[in-house]
């Protein structure tokens with residue numbers, strides 16, 4: 001499997017539709033990723049990126065170690081737009097889908113079916129784990145991040 005920042009198994013101008021869903025926030029060198037996407041796209045090709053973005057470039061030093069451990073490298077919307085421009089990519093569609101993503105968590109209780117667990121305590125611990133994850137994600141989506149979809153083509 002290729003690293004998205006170095007698609008060495010994909011020839012130039014060979015891809016009709018390039019999809020990157022909820023993955024780019026893990027790439028340390030996103031400039032290289034956008035450049036590679038541009039390289040492999042056919043002149044008539046299209047791309048779609050769904051990604052978690054940072055709402056600002058403000059650094060919170062106490063979180064840096066955690067971000068490094070989690071391999072988090074969120075870009076801002078402006079950084080994406082700049083990179084698309086630099087690579088001669090034209091945006092045809094962009095949407096902030098943060099709200100519907102948050103709404104999607106509403107029913108998280110049903111994600112953990114009790115009958116999958118041998119012991120009720122195991123079920124309760126797992127449910128607590130999911131609850132914490134969901135609350136942290138909702139907090140981050142409301143305060144620090146945006147969930148965006150970008151689509152475009154060479155142009």
Ligand SMILES: C[S@@+](CC[C@H](N)C(=O)[O-])C[C@H]1O[C@@H](n2cnc3c(N)ncnc32)[C@H](O)[C@@H]1O
Pocket residue numbers: 002003004005021022023024026027
């Ligand atoms: C949050 S998961 C989402 C995966 C996918 N969207 C899905 O729904 O299954 C992030 C994914 O990014 C992949 N990833 C992280 N760094 C990568 C890189 N440099 N190149 C390609 N994929 C990478 C990970 O392997 C992981 O599968």
